[in-house]
Amino acid sequence: MSDPSPHSDHTLHSVKKIEIIVRGEKESFVRDLLDDSQISGYTIHHNVTGRGEHGFHEGRLLFNDRDSLVMFLAVADEETIQSIVDGLTPLFEKSSGVMFVSDTSVVRLDKFISEGEEA
Amino acid sequence: MPIERSVVSARIENASEYIGPLWPLQTFNAANPLVGFEDEPFDRAVQKAGKLLGGRGYPEPSIFRQAWERGEIDPEILTSRLAEHGITQRPEVLLKRMASDERNPVVDPSDAPLDRVVAKWLSAFLDQGQADWPMPNRSEGFYKAWRAVAPYDGDIPNVSRAADLPDTLLDAFDAVLSGYPEERWESIFVYHLAALPGWTGFIKWRARRANTAWQETYPITLADYLAVRLTLATRLKEAVAPERAKDLPADGTDRTFLPKIWLQAWEDSYRDRLLTDLSQVEASSDAEDDRPDAQLAFCIDVRSEVIRRHIEKQGHYETHGYAGFFGVPMQHHPYDSAVSVKSCPPIVDPKHRILDRPANGKQAQADDHDWWHELDDGRRSLIKTLKSNIAAAFGFVEGSGGFFGGAMAARTLLPSALFRLGKKVGDWIPGPMRFTEPTVDRPAPDEAAPKNGLPVGLTHEAKILYAEAAFRLLGWTDRFAPIVVFTGHGTQTPNNPYKSSLDCGACSGNPGGPNAKVLAHICNEDAVRDELRERGIDIPEDTVFLAGQHNTTTDGITLFVDDDNPPVPEERLDQLRQDLAAAQEGATAERVNTMNATVDTGRAQASVYETERRAADWAETRPEWGLAGNASFIIGPRRLTEDLDLDGRAFLHSYDWDKDEDGTALENIMTGPLVVGEWINTQYYFSTVDNAAYGSGSKVTHNVTGNLGIVQGNGGDLMTGLPLQSLQIDDEHPVHRPIRLLGVIQAPKTRVDAILDRHASLADLLDNEWILLTVMDPTEDNALYHYQPGRDWASHEVSVSPDPALANPLS
Numbered sequence: 001m002s003d004p005s006p007h008s009d010h011t012l013h014s015v016k017k018i019e020i021i022v023r024g025e026k027e028s029f030v031r032d033l034l035d036d037s038q039i040s041g042y043t044i045h046h047n048v049t050g051r052g053e054h055g056f057h058e059g060r061l062l063f064n065d066r067d068s069l070v071m072f073l074a075v076a077d078e079e080t081i082q083s084i085v086d087g088l089t090p091l092f093e094k095s096s097g098v099m100f101v102s103d104t105s106v107v108r109l110d111k112f113i114s115e116g117e118e119a
Numbered sequence: 120m121p122i123e124r125s126v127v128s129a130r131i132e133n134a135s136e137y138i139g140p141l142w143p144l145q146t147f148n149a150a151n152p153l154v155g156f157e158d159e160p161f162d163r164a165v166q167k168a169g170k171l172l173g174g175r176g177y178p179e180p181s182i183f184r185q186a187w188e189r190g191e192i193d194p195e196i197l198t199s200r201l202a203e204h205g206i207t208q209r210p211e212v213l214l215k216r217m218a219s220d221e222r223n224p225v226v227d228p229s230d231a232p233l234d235r236v237v238a239k240w241l242s243a244f245l246d247q248g249q250a251d252w253p254m255p256n257r258s259e260g261f262y263k264a265w266r267a268v269a270p271y272d273g274d275i276p277n278v279s280r281a282a283d284l285p286d287t288l289l290d291a292f293d294a295v296l297s298g299y300p301e302e303r304w305e306s307i308f309v310y311h312l313a314a315l316p317g318w319t320g321f322i323k324w325r326a327r328r329a330n331t332a333w334q335e336t337y338p339i340t341l342a343d344y345l346a347v348r349l350t351l352a353t354r355l356k357e358a359v360a361p362e363r364a365k366d367l368p369a370d371g372t373d374r375t376f377l378p379k380i381w382l383q384a385w386e387d388s389y390r391d392r393l394l395t396d397l398s399q400v401e402a403s404s405d406a407e408d409d410r411p412d413a414q415l416a417f418c419i420d421v422r423s424e425v426i427r428r429h430i431e432k433q434g435h436y437e438t439h440g441y442a443g444f445f446g447v448p449m450q451h452h453p454y455d456s457a458v459s460v461k462s463c464p465p466i467v468d469p470k471h472r473i474l475d476r477p478a479n480g481k482q483a484q485a486d487d488h489d490w491w492h493e494l495d496d497g498r499r500s501l502i503k504t505l506k507s508n509i510a511a512a513f514g515f516v517e518g519s520g521g522f523f524g525g526a527m528a529a530r531t532l533l534p535s536a537l538f539r540l541g542k543k544v545g546d547w548i549p550g551p552m553r554f555t556e557p558t559v560d561r562p563a564p565d566e567a568a569p570k571n572g573l574p575v576g577l578t579h580e581a582k583i584l585y586a587e588a589a590f591r592l593l594g595w596t597d598r599f600a601p602i603v604v605f606t607g608h609g610t611q612t613p614n615n616p617y618k619s620s621l622d623c624g625a626c627s628g629n630p631g632g633p634n635a636k637v638l639a640h641i642c643n644e645d646a647v648r649d650e651l652r653e654r655g656i657d658i659p660e661d662t663v664f665l666a667g668q669h670n671t672t673t674d675g676i677t678l679f680v681d682d683d684n685p686p687v688p689e690e691r692l693d694q695l696r697q698d699l700a701a702a703q704e705g706a707t708a709e710r711v712n713t714m715n716a717t718v719d720t721g722r723a724q725a726s727v728y729e730t731e732r733r734a735a736d737w738a739e740t741r742p743e744w745g746l747a748g749n750a751s752f753i754i755g756p757r758r759l760t761e762d763l764d765l766d767g768r769a770f771l772h773s774y775d776w777d778k779d780e781d782g783t784a785l786e787n788i789m790t791g792p793l794v795v796g797e798w799i800n801t802q803y804y805f806s807t808v809d810n811a812a813y814g815s816g817s818k819v820t821h822n823v824t825g826n827l828g829i830v831q832g833n834g835g836d837l838m839t840g841l842p843l844q845s846l847q848i849d850d851e852h853p854v855h856r857p858i859r860l861l862g863v864i865q866a867p868k869t870r871v872d873a874i875l876d877r878h879a880s881l882a883d884l885l886d887n888e889w890i891l892l893t894v895m896d897p898t899e900d901n902a903l904y905h906y907q908p909g910r911d912w913a914s915h916e917v918s919v920s921p922d923p924a925l926a927n928p929l930s
Contacts, residue, residue, distance in 0.1 A: 028327050029132050033125055055879025062588055063442065063791025065468045067880040087125030090305075094133040 012105035015112055016081040020072040020088065021048060022097035023057075027070045033087045034074060040112055042074035054096045075104060075112050126301065127292050131341050134308035137171060140327070141320030141839050143247070143827040147619035147628045148465045149746075151801035151889070152316075152813045152839055160908070161859070161888040162379055171313050174805065174812030177378035178857045180217035182807075185852065186385055187214065193388040200384045206377075217377050233357045234314060236274045237348050238835055240265050241318045242824050245325070247333050249826035251507040258336060261343035262288045275354055284350060291346035295359055307360045311348050312341065317837030319344060321828060332458075386858045386891060389750055393765075394893060394903055394915060397753075397863065400762050411437045413602040413695055415667075416593070418443025418623055418631055419770045419792055420608060421749045422671045427771070429705035431761060433698035437600065438757060439593050440771035442792045443625040445605055445638040446585050446592070449473045450573055451629070454551035455492055461627045462634055464795045471581065472573040473637055474558045478681070481554035491548045530613075534736035535728055541735065552668075552679055557633060559640045582641045583650045589638060590656050592784045594756065594775025599662040602687055602695065605639050606676060607631025608669040610745075614737035616823050617815075617842055621671065621745045624799055625792070632668035636679055639666040643686075663687050672734040672743045673727065674706040675699075703727060710767075714741060715848050740818045740844040747846055747855040749803060752796045754788055755865035755895070768856075770796050776866040776897055785866055786874045790881055793862055797890050800860035806840035807847075807857040814840040862892040868904055868912060875910065882910070 022030055027044070034042050047059035048069040059068045074084070081101055088099050106112055136155040142148040151157065152174075156164035165176020186192050187210060197210055206213070243254040244261050256264040266284045269275050278284060285291040296304055312319045319341060325331065326340045352359050415430060416439040417423035427438040444463045451462040454475040461469050477485035505515040529537060561576040577585075590596055609630025610621035619628035626634060641647055642664040651658060663686050667678040676699045678692070685692055707726035711718050714733075718725045733742045744767075752770040753760060760771060772788055779785055806814035815821065815838035821829045828837040846855045864871060871894050875882040884890050885906050892906035893915070903915035 026132075029128070033128065036124060036128070052879075055882060056877050057879055058786075058877040061790050062446070062787040063448075063464065064466050064794065066466045067790065067794075067878065083123070083125055086123050087129045090126060090129040090301075091132060094136060 010107055012107060013109040015075050015104060015106055015109070016078050017073070017075045017102050017104040018081050018084055019100045019102075020074075020084075020097070021050070021052075021069055021099075022072075022091075023095065024066050024068050024070050026091070026095055026097065029091070030070075030072055030088075033084060034072065037076075037080050037083050037087075039074050039076050039080055039084070042072055045071040045073070052096055052098065075106060077113050122289070122293050122296060124289055127289075127296075127304070128342065130301070130304045131308055131345060134305050134312055135319070135323055135341055137168075137309055138312050138316050138319050138323055139839070140324040141317060141828070141837060142324055142465075142628070143321070144616050144823070144829070145619055145628070145827075146460065147617065149620070149624050149795075149799040149802040150465065151798055152805050153801065154798075157887060157889055158883060159887060162376070164887070171309070172316055172812055174809040176808065177376075177382055178808050180214055180221060180378075181851065182853060182857065183217065183378070183381045183385070184214050186856065191388060191856070192381070192385045193391070196387045196391065197381070197384040200380050200387070204380060206380070213377060213381075217381075220377070232274070233348070233352055233355055234836070235834065236272070236351055236355070237344075238315060238318060239274075240272075240347065241315075241322075241344070242830075242834070244337065244339065245318075245321065245827065246825040247827045249823070260288075260337075261339040262291065262346045264337075265347050275351065277354060285346075288342060288346045291350050292342075295349040295353060299360060303360060307349075308345055310361065311345055311352075314348075315836045317828065317839050320839060321837055382858065385856075386861065389856075389858060390861050390891070390893065390905075391915075393751060393769075393861070393863070394895075396763050397759060397895065398901065398903070400759060409435075410598065411435045411600045412691070413437075413604065414439065414600045415604045415606050416441050416445075416589075416773075417606050417669065418608050418625060419752075419772045419796070420623065420625075420671075421746050421767050421770055422608065422743075423669070424765050424769055424771055425709060425767045426669060426674055426676070426702060426706045428761075428764065429702035429709075430699065432705065433701050434694075436698070439595060439773040440757075441589060441593055441773065442795070443607055443623040443631040443634070445607070445631070445634045446588050447471070447473075447577075447634050447637050449634065449637065451475075451633045453633070454555050460629050462629050462631075463627065464625050464791065465627055465798070466791070466794060469573060471577050472575045473633065474575060475551055475555035475633070476558055477554055478556040480684075481681075484549040484554040488549050488551065488554065530737045534739070535732045538731040538735035552632060552677070557637050557640060559637055577637075577641070579646065582644065582647050585638065586641050586647050586651060587654060587656065588787070590651070591779070592788060593773040594778040594784070595773065596656045596778060599658050601659075601661050602663055602665060602691060603639075603642070604665045604667050604678065604695075605635035606667045606669050607633070607635040608671050610743060611670050611672045611734040612739070612742035613735065615742065616821075616829060617818075617845065620841060620845065621743060624746070625795060630668060632666065632677075632679065635666040635668065639664040670734070671745075673730040674703040674710070675727075676703070710744070713744065713848075713854065740842075741848075744854060745841075745845055746799055746803060749796075749800055749860070750856060750858055751861040751863060752793055753863045754785070754793070755863070759865060774865070776870070779866075782866075782870045782874055785864070785870060786877070789862075789864075789871075789874055790878055793890070794881065794884070796862075797860050797884060801889065802840055803846065803855050804857045804859065806845075807853050807855045810840075810843050810846070814838070814846070815842040818842045818844050859888065860890050862890055863895065864892070865895045865897055865901070867898045868894050868896045872910075886910070 020030055048071045049059035050057060050069060057067065057069050061068055085099065085101065091097065139150055139152045139154045153164055153168045156168050159167065168174060169176055194210065244257060244264060246253055254264060254268065256267045266281050269284060270278050270280050285294050299307065322339055322341055322344055325334050349359055412435045414437045417427055419440045419442055423440060430436050431438060442464065448463040448467045448469050449471045450459045450469040452459040452472065452474040459472060463469055505511045558576050561574065561578060607630060608623050609632060610618060612618050612621060622628050623631040625631065648658050665678055665680060667676050669676050678696065680686065680692065704724060704727055707730045711726045711729050716729050718729050733739045748766065748768045749770065750768045754772045754774045756775050757773060772792055774785060774788060810816060815829055816831050820831055821838065821842065822833065824830045830837060847853045885892055886908045888908060894904045895901050896904065904912040905915060907913050
């Protein structure tokens with residue numbers, strides 16, 4: 001889908017966005033999962049604060065990098081996001097954490113979806 | 120449908136939760152072997168772990184009997200605990216019943232051939248520089264490397280060429296798992312990971328935590344391990360999913376279990392006696408006014424408690440307790456070393472890289488050192504080559520036997536003389552700590568290229584952060600003495616693969632002196648002091664910060680001071696050194712009493728000589744006790760404990776509730792050092808209650824493998840915890856008392872509650888009784904409250920006779 005724009009080169013392309021929040025100790029697992037999924041890039045927020053099913057997790061700690069939460073943000077086509085979801089679903093059977101998948105749009109599609117994958 | 124790699128990875132990740140990571144020997148980290156079970160209440164967790172890993176969860180009856188006979192379990196407390204469960208028999212009867220209830224350990228159906236073959240290939244692949252003939256193709260990863268050599272292994276039937284084995288990791292899983300539904304995979308993985316918890320714990324550490332050059336060069340994951348093991352299981356006709364792997368280990372049951380009741384009675388007895396002592400001291404304490412001659416900040420380590428007490432006796436000295444990495448999350452690159460080491464707690468990621476460089480004006484000493492060091496390196500390398508070369512080995516032994524025989528005789532018969540010779544050599548050939556300084560400042564941009572992603576040195580802001588954090592956490596914002604010493608600690612023990620377990624736990628099993636040097640350097644900077652002054656921490660101009668290191672084997676304290684150009688008046692320095700030497704004598708006299716040592720009490724410094732012998736004797740299996748005995752973690756000002764003899768059993772973290780209105784300091788102490796204290800305590804606990812399953816067994820029969828771990832005999836699984844000789848004075852008498860860590864915090868109860876509200880993981884440790892907690896509330900006249908699982912508090916009521924009976928178990 002493309003939205004009309006006064007600037008012809010600023011066309012918006014629909015993609016999927018995934019936000020993942022896990023305990024700090026699961027950061028490596030999620031990183032590996034994203035790397036293996038051939039996603040082109042992702043963003044990590046450390047020391048995230050929030051409340052979940054297991055209670056509150058305060059982020060800013062001086063002497064503990066394990067117990068705070070980490071948030072990942074990534075954008076890709078639906079198939080790639082689905083493979084990430086497939087890996088996280090069993091994980092969340094045992095570990096605390098959440099993921100949100102939503103529709104979003106990007107301008108520079110080639111930054112998020114490699115050539116040949118584009119639908 | 121082919122299996123999804125991401126799903127297999129997630130199932131392995133879940134299964135690996137049951138396995139605790141195992142650090143290599145060089146950075147032995149105290150960790151709870153049952154860390155994967157901490158989300159369950161203690162009693163249920165030990166039942167579950169017992170089923171999976173085969174270890175016991177409570178002390179043997181003989182340990183309870185010894186505690187009972189030493190008077191460490193208060194009869195009234197025990198009787199009332201038993202009565203809560205409707206048990207009215209006499210303790211002696213119950214001790215006998217517990218002993219007769221002990222059954223011989225059930226030996227599981229053995230996977231011996233499978234375990235043996237897997238362990239053989241793991242030790243070959245994971246070797247970190249010990250093997251002269253390393254396994255080929257390791258850079259391709261464990262599965263591929265094993266697949267290439269498996270055809271040559273006579274223990275593996277029906278594999279004559281690599282093509283007989285699945286091509287890739289995923290093919291291997293596909294071949295083995297295709298017959299099982301996905302919901303079975305996790306329990307299959309758990310079973311096979313738990314079969315060799317030492318090796319799998321090490322792979323977990325190396326693959327997830329380490330980022331070492333070994334892992335980068337020769338990668339291995341738990342998926343590799345499982346692919347090899349499951350493939351081998353099918354080839355060796357062993358069950359991929361035996362009956363006992365049908366389900367994940369089920370939860371334990373709530374039960375009336377005698378050892379559980381006895382353990383609680385033992386813990387309550389220790390707690391009540393400690394609290395009685397603490398309450399009495401607090402009532403009689405006076406405010407401090409005059410300026411001390413010197414203040415020394417030590418690590419919170421239980422060994423510091425002994426030396427601190429003896430230093431305070433020598434004169435007008437004050438001591439503080441702070442985590443022994445001094446709050447500086449750094450990676451340290453020692454002067455002579457080819458590698459950097461992590462020098463902060465296991466739960467903290469290093470943020471800075473600190474290198475040792477020759478200080479200004481010390482290049483001549485550095486050159487002397489380098490000359491000798493290179494000579495020594497060449498000698499070692501030559502000997503290694505001669506020893507391991509097939510042609511040269513025989514001639515080498517013939518030719519050098521006399522020399523090595525003499526050296527062996529000297530090490531065995533004259534360890535004390537060797538210690539003194541070592542000291543003299545240290546005077547002639549300067550050690551790096553004498554002529555180097557840490558790169559605390561950020562180097563010029565062209566030198567500052569980050570290595571391993573960590574910047575060298577600290578920014579001005581980081582310096583302020585660490586200096587302020589130190590003083591805020593300790594509640595130490597005024598009354599600075601003319602001399603303040605940050606004193607790290609390290610052990611001295613030759614021929615001991617467990618050396619690292621005796622070094623500083625807050626520095627990931629390394630000595631803490633380098634961190635002390637960094638903080639002292641920061642605090643001596645005018646720009647830092649100016650900034651601190653604006654923030655209400657007023658350090659007088661005449662205060663000088665020094666760094667030092669406490670040798671926990673000999674209790675000697677080395678001050679890292681340039682004696683050619685001392686930063687404080689010489690007479691003050693001399694006095695301090697004399698008083699530290701006197702404190703060493705007192706502390707060693709106290710400690711050798713616990714070591715089954717024969718000391719000539721009429722001879723001056725006899726106890727110092729005995730500890731120096733232990734520091735030099737290559738055959739000494741008990742150089743020092745490390746943190747054995749650790750039982751409590753006291754967070755409060757020193758005046759709360761300074762009149763007490765806590766017998767080297769308490770972690771002491773300085774804290775002043777009155778200077779921490781928003782609770783930030785306490786929050787950082789509770790989420791950092793207290794949690795590390797729990798790791799240490801649980802490691803000592805489980806290593807003591809089951810030394811075979813959770814410890815390392817006897818040093819007499821152990822061997823170093825792969826330059827990374829210990830095996831018993833010539834193979835098998837890696838041993839995981841502390842060796843028997845670190846915990847027991849002999850085969851029957853533990854020196855460590857296996858009780859859970861008691862936190863004692865002097866702070867308003869509401870403040871502790873607010874912190875637990877914000878930290879679910881910490882609250883879990885308390886709710887699940889991995890840590891016990893008592894709060895002494897200064898806003899309620901120091902009323903005592905005990906934490907109850909489920910976020911509740913109970914008032915302290917019981918009072919017991921103040922008879923700690925904490926001394927040597929042999930007495």
